[in-house]
Amino acid sequence: MALKSHKIALRPSDAQKTWFAQQCGYARFAFNAALSDFKAGLDEDDWRSFIDLNNRFNTSKKAFDWTKGMDQRAALYGIKNLSEGIIRWKNKISRFPRFKKRGCKQSYSTDEQAVKVEGKRIKLPKIGWVKMFQELRFEGELIRVTISRTAHRWFVSITIDTGLPNVPRDTRGLPAVGVDVGINSLATLDNGKQYENPRPLQRYERKLAREQRKLSRKVFRSNNWYKQKRVVEKLYYRIACIRNDAHHQATTAIVKSASVIGIEKLKVTNLLKNKRLAKALSDSALGGFLSKLKTKTDTLGIPVIQAPQFFASSKTCSRCGYVKDELLLSERTYHCEWCNTKIGRDQNAAINLKNFAVGYTEK
Ligand SMILES: [Zn+2]
Numbered sequence: 001m002a003l004k005s006h007k008i009a010l011r012p013s014d015a016q017k018t019w020f021a022q023q024c025g026y027a028r029f030a031f032n033a034a035l036s037d038f039k040a041g042l043d044e045d046d047w048r049s050f051i052d053l054n055n056r057f058n059t060s061k062k063a064f065d066w067t068k069g070m071d072q073r074a075a076l077y078g079i080k081n082l083s084e085g086i087i088r089w090k091n092k093i094s095r096f097p098r099f100k101k102r103g104c105k106q107s108y109s110t111d112e113q114a115v116k117v118e119g120k121r122i123k124l125p126k127i128g129w130v131k132m133f134q135e136l137r138f139e140g141e142l143i144r145v146t147i148s149r150t151a152h153r154w155f156v157s158i159t160i161d162t163g164l165p166n167v168p169r170d171t172r173g174l175p176a177v178g179v180d181v182g183i184n185s186l187a188t189l190d191n192g193k194q195y196e197n198p199r200p201l202q203r204y205e206r207k208l209a210r211e212q213r214k215l216s217r218k219v220f221r222s223n224n225w226y227k228q229k230r231v232v233e234k235l236y237y238r239i240a241c242i243r244n245d246a247h248h249q250a251t252t253a254i255v256k257s258a259s260v261i262g263i264e265k266l267k268v269t270n271l272l273k274n275k276r277l278a279k280a281l282s283d284s285a286l287g288g289f290l291s292k293l294k295t296k297t298d299t300l301g302i303p304v305i306q307a308p309q310f311f312a313s314s315k316t317c318s319r320c321g322y323v324k325d326e327l328l329l330s331e332r333t334y335h336c337e338w339c340n341t342k343i344g345r346d347q348n349a350a351i352n353l354k355n356f357a358v359g360y361t362e363k
Contacts, residue, residue: 002162002299004138010122010147010154011131019127020147020154023074024106026067030075031082032099033057038086050083071126077109077146107148115145122156130156138162151237152230169300171259178262178354179254179293180313180346181286187250188346190354195250198242208235243288251292258302261293262357264313264349265306305357317341318351 012020034053037060041048048056057079061067067075085097116123120132124147140162148155178190187195211232218225254261297304307313314334315324322338327345334341334348343351 002164003143003159004140004162005157005159006137007155007157008136009133010156011133012154016127016130017154020108020149021106023071023108023110023147024149026070027074027078027081027108028100028102028104028106029067030057030061030078033060034079034082035097035099038082050080053083054079071108071110073111073125074108105148107146109144109146112142112145115142117142117158122158132156136160150240151233153237169302171300171302174257174259176260176262176354176358177254177258178350178352178357180349180353181264181289182346185346186246186289187254188344188350189254190347190350192344192347194346195246195253198246201239201242201246204235204239204242208232208239211235247289247292251289251296254293255296255300255302260357261297261302261304262353262355263290263293263304263306264311264353265309307353307356311352311356313349313352313356314345316348316352318343318348318355 034057037053037056038048041052054076057075061075082097085094088094089096111125114125117136120135121129122132123129124145136158138160140160142158143161144157144159146157148157180188182188185194186197211228215225215228215232218228294304312323315327316322317324317334317336317339319341320336320339322336324337327334332345334343334345336342
């Protein structure tokens with residue numbers, strides 16, 4: 001069944017903002033309490049499951065009077081997040097969960113069964129109606145409702161089961177499309193069309209680096225540090241918005257025009273190891289582009305053929321198949337010594353990826 005998510009900015013009153021912050025704090029409290037409980041269990045050779053952790057938390061929380069008035073689902077989902085993290089760690093997908101500190105990303109999930117959505121407002125357990133900036137885009141059964149804060153704004157993410165099967169789209173008559181994803185331009189297609197990174201992005205990224213440096217010079221957790229941190233968070237948010245928009249526009253256009261998509265297999269560099277800001281930004285950018293592409297192609301049933309990492313999409317001549325020994329990053333034009341073709345580097349790569357997807361190219 002098709003699950004859809006919609007993230008909508010909220011327009012909460014001051015009292016509601018305070019309530020949200022409290023529930024995020026409660027979710028964090030439950031997460032941390034269950035994490036130390038789980039760790040204690042490990043020491044005693046007692047593997048505590050989600051159910052164990054949740055039951056034990058519900059017993060121990062009685063010692064804290066303030067938890068009574070809270071949204072109990074916030075704690076439940078906090079512990080659920082933790083146990084999902086534990087399973088990822090057990091399967092060696094991510095590292096061992098760490099305690100959530102004050103000031104890390106604030107979010108909590110609530111009882112989706114008790115939530116109602118009507119036009120531009122949403123009814124949340126215990127707090128009542130909260131205004132939204134937009135109407136919910138999809139209809140169906142609510143699966144997950146999460147409130148979160150990004151920079152200065154509160155959002156609700158609503159995941160819905162639309163009840164509709166994922167129907168493959170009729171793509172007869174549409175061509176195969178090769179997509180070269182890059183840092184210089186966001187994406188280049190085999191027909192030469194390019195999707196550029198939006199221009200404000202560069203300006204904001206430079207500004208972000210500057211504000212980030214300023215932050216590093218402030219006294220940690222001083223008033224000025226918090227003030228500067230807010231500046232940095234707002235910039236991050238703005239950059240993410242600009243980038244998201246660009247990614248949505250490009251991926252929607254590409255998906256609409258293709259019956260099959262050929263793309264390079266990108267190494268998802270380990271963001272955790274990556275301390276350099278510019279690098280981290282470009283990495284997360286490509287990841288965001290690819291995940292949006294994947295969601296949209298999945299929904300429409302369009303196959304995406306990923307060329308393997310050894311596939312020389314850039315070094316191969318798309319006309320005659322000649323493979324260069326070396327191609328410098330600075331060479332923006334591909335010039336084939338064999339058949340004398342001259343073509344834009346990215347477009348050349350995109351054509352090779354298209355051919356790979358179609359099955360003409362074997363290596
Ligand atoms: Zn050639």
